[in-house]
Structures are given as C-alpha cells and as structure tokens.
Amino acid sequence: MKKIEFGLMTFADAAPETTANSGQNAHRRINELLQEIKLADDLGIEIYGVGEHHRPDYAVSSPTTVLAAAAAITTNIKLTSAVTVLSSEDPVRVYQQFATVDAISGGRAEIMAGRGSFIESFPLFGYDLDHYNELFEEKLDLLLEINKSEMVSWSGQHRASINNLGVYPRAVKGEIPVWLAAGGTPASAIRAAKLHLPLMLAIIGGMPQQFTPFINLYKKTALENGVKPEDLQVGINNHMFIGEDGDRVADEYFPHYAQMMDRVGKSRGWQPMTRQQFEFMRSPEGSLLVGSVEQVVDKIVYEYQLFGFTRFLGHASLGFVPHELTMKSIELYATQVVPEVKRRLGVV
Template sequence: MRNIEFGLMTFADMEPEKELGKGTNAYRRIQDLLEEIKLADQLGIDMFGIGEHHRPDYAVSSPTTVLGAASAVTKNIKLSSAVTVLSSDDPVRVYQQFATVDAISGGRAEIMAGRGSFIESFPLFGFDLNDYNELFEEKLDLLLKINRSEKITWSGNLRAPIHGLGVYPRAVSGEIPIWLAAGGTPASAVRAAKLKLPLMLAIIGGLPRQFTPFFDLYRKSAHENGIAAEDLQVGVNNHMYVGEDAEKVASEFFPHYAKMMDRVGRSRGWQPMSRPQFDFMRAPEGSLLVGSVEQVVEKILYQHQLFGFTRFVAQSSLGTLPHELTMKSIEIFASQVVPEVKRRLGVG
C-alpha cells in the first residue's frame, strides 16, 4: 500500500476584537497557532495548513506570513495554505511569497489553491463576483505556468499580460507542490484531473459516502488525461477533536463547535445546530471526528475504505475551543490515532 500522509489545519478562529482598532485577540491567537505548529512538527505530523480569511472572526488573512514564522521554528513538517483564495490574489505574488517560505523552510512549502468558502476578499481587493469562475481558472493557469517556468509569456482576460518576464525568487524544491482544494462539485474534480493536480476535499457535514462519486469522477478523468492510478494524490479534510473519554470530549466540544457553526450558518440560512444533529455527525458514518481514540481511528479507516486517500488532514482548532484543549487533542492525534491507523493499514 502507498504511504499515507497525516496533517493538521486550522482557520485560526478567534473571538472578534473587543477594542476598536486593536489586534489583541489576533495576537494571542497567532501565538497559540505557532505553538500548535511546533507541537505538530515535534510529534511527527506530516503537514500543517493555514486558511486565509478576511473576517473579524479569523486571525489569518496572510497565511504565508504565519507559515514563514512557522518555517523558522520547525524542522520537518510541510507548510501549506488551506486555502489560498487565488481568485482574489495575484499569482505572481502568491508564487513569490510561497517561494520565500520555501527558502526559509528549506523546501517545505506547499500551496493549496481554492476559491474559498467566503466572498469578503472580492470586494476588498476590487474584484467582481460576476467573474468568480473565470478569475479562478485564469489565475490558476498563470500560477501553474509560473511554478513550472522561470520566465513566462502569458495573457488572459482579467489580468494584465506578462511578456517574457522572470518571477523571483525561485523555490528551493524546484516546483512548489500545488493541491486543488474543492468542496465537492463535479467541475472541481474534472479540473484537477485535467491539470494533473492533487485533489483535497473538505467534508464538514453530511455523510462522507455521499462523496464517493466525486472521487470516482476524479479518478476516471485522471485516467482519461493520462495519469496513472499509482500517481494520483487525493486528500480528505474533516473537523476533529479527540480525547480519552468519548462523552467527555463531546460535551467539551459541542458548545464551541455549535457557536462557530451557527455564526457561519447565519449568513447561509442554516438552522442553529442542535445536540442531536451534532451527535448524528459524530456517528460512525458521519463527517465529524469527535470522540475517543478508537472512534476517530475507526472513522479515518472508514473514509480510507471509501476514498483510498493518500493524505488525511484534520481541522484541529475550531471555534472558541481553549488552546490547551486543542494542544491536548493534537498530541493524542499524533501519538495515538495516527500510529494506530498506520498499523491497521500496514503503512509506514
């Protein structure tokens, strides 16, 4: 069986600032975040991803800045965005910033490119939401060309052309690994396959088995585009909080998780999260990895059976869960869950 990577990620959730114009909560959250990344590195986790948001309830709008800081205090862990909202950014600057992180880290930078789950960055940076799909396709094309070639000539409809110019610095590791992040739309699976990119799927609700057609489509499209099955990389991302006692863990986590999901859901027309809904998501075939070590192990194995992923990423610090509880969950995930999953799958 192929090797499987295990990662962690976060959006760096925080309480909005209470004092106008000051970043007190963001300061504390980012200090805590650096501790989480250092711990993950020390415990042998393969990668850590940081999301990009432009809202008062998230601390990181510039993942590369935090990844650069993390590069200097870690040794082995791969450092990725999760995601870079490429539609509202400039591919030249994205590449330059990640190449810089690559230099600081000694070749450990990765990019997870996506369209993002929020739209605040579009008006903030002056982009028209009517161009939502075209912006992503055009900018992804440019980013891939920059990643593959030092000097490029390129033109599109929504950005000024580039005529035989070099983009510097270049990555230590040659090409920076670029993953395509998706929410489950068929077009995303086909796009990733046509571009020969690894695919990461976030499963934050419902039943994971509902996404098997998505991965089937990716594999079928990859085959049609000349990608050998053994060269495919697919990843799954779930919300996670793990501890020794299942019911204690659930009771600790529920109020923080429900508060976070309700905050996000108010703008999307979701009903407030109930405890029965939460418990349904925690069930053996549900999407939420909250419970004991054995429960989380079984759910990861179940999803591997469904999808055959090569990378599993747990979203490990969510909502207002206290930092010390997040650190404990990371420790248990790295020292107990991951080794047991590897043992049962027979991977190194």
C-alpha cells in the same frame, strides 16, 4: 507498502476584538497557532495547513506570513495554505510568497489553491463576483505557468499580460506542490484531474459516503487524462477533535462547535445546530471526527475504505476552543491516532 500523509489544518478562529482598532485577540491566537504547529512538528505530523479569511472571527488573512514564522521554528513538517483564495490574489505574488516560505523552510512549502467558501475578499480587493469562476480558472493557469517556468509569457482577461519576465525567488527543489481544494462540485474534480493536480476534498457535513462519486469522478478523469495510477493523490479533510473520553470531549466541544457553525451559517440560512444534529454527525458513518482515540481511528479507517486517500488532514481547531484542549487533541492525534491508523491500514 502504501504511503499516506497525515496532517492538520486550521482557520485560526479567534474571538472578534472587543476594543476598536485593536489586534490583541489576533496576537494571542497567532502565537497559540505557532505553538500548535511546533508541537505537530515535534510529534512527527507530516503537514500543517493554515486558511485565509478576511473576517473578524479569524486571525489569519495572510497564510504565508504565518507559515514563514512557522518555517523558522520547525524542522520537518510541510507547510501549506488551506486554502489560498486564488481568485482574489495575484498569482505572481502568491508564487513569490510561497517560494520565500520554501526558502526559509528548506523546501517544505506547498500551495492549496481554492475559490474559498467565503466571498469577503472579492470586494475587499476590488474583484467582481460575476467573474467568480473565470477569475479562478485564469489565475490558476498563471500560477501553474509561473511554477513550472522561471521566464513567463502569459495573457488573460482579468490581469495584465506578462511578456517574457522572470519571477523570483524560485522554489528550492523545482516546482512547489500545488493542490486543488474543493467542496464537492463535479467541475472541480474534473478541473483538477485534467490539470494533473492533487485534489483535497473538505467534508464538513452530511455523510462521507455521499462524496464517493465525486472522488471516483476525479480518479476516472485523471486516469483518462494520462495520470498514472501510482501518481494519483487524493486528500480528505474533516473537522476533528480528540479527547481521552469520547463523551466528555463531545460535551466540551459541542458549545464551541455549535457557536462556530451558527455564526458561519447565519449568513447562509442554516438552522441553528442542535445537539441531536451534532451527535448524528459524530455517528460512525458521519462527517465529524469528535470523540476518543478509538472513535477517531475507526472513522479515519472508514473514510480510507471509501476513498483510498493518500493524505488526511484533521481540522485541528474550530471555534473558540481553549488552547490547552487543542494542544491535547494534537498530541493524541500524533501519538495515538496516526500510529494506530497506519497499523490497521498497513501503511507507512
């Protein structure tokens, strides 16, 4: 039978602090997030991803710190970044931190590397945006070299060279799985394919069908570069929120979702989100998985028919949604959505 992994991810949205130099909202949100990851593990969800941001409206700037805390309170769930903004990180420290999470968790750490959709980390850590692409390519090369070899010799343009030095600790079971995250740029599909890396595509707007050429390009290029058909790994990520009543959960979710999209879109020139646009995205062939168990099942099955993915990640919480509603959504996803999708697709 086919094997598909079903997981969740989050950016840990949190209301900006109301008191200067305070971390109370972040404290509350991170504790809620650990409860969410623990619930997902208890209910058999296979992987959980935590994003990296450097803004006042997200609580996690250091995914590995949160993943280490989650590793200590979970048993089976894989723990990954979603994503690590590799362009503004040091690959040696990235590997060391994830190897540490791997040690704590007994081999459950993964890295999802990407350029990120926000650029706040570049000036914060002293990187030039003019080197946006070169930084990512070079640092990805170094990370992959460290991942496969204990002793490293490497040189590049944007980081000091390494001459036959060891990087420790090492991962528990050999190499740490590294996925490449992308938003639909053809160059990203080709890069992942040529490097034999699994690809994770985030679909946060429009119609999923628009991304079939992107996934087809990745698969075609990977096969041309020596990846065996049975080794192809493709992940899909959608914004998701589930309730027992589809119309009711849409009413509950829309204000939070619209506020989040408007907040992010303000700096990108997006128009304010309307309820009409929200409902279009919720339509059977739209990108937004918000509704009842049956509605979400239908859309995941539809996307499998489009892409033939091997991993699906639902974005577990977006905007400042009450924690109890997020916990209910996770419960429905784990206990009703995933089993029904597996039944309909005939997968394990």
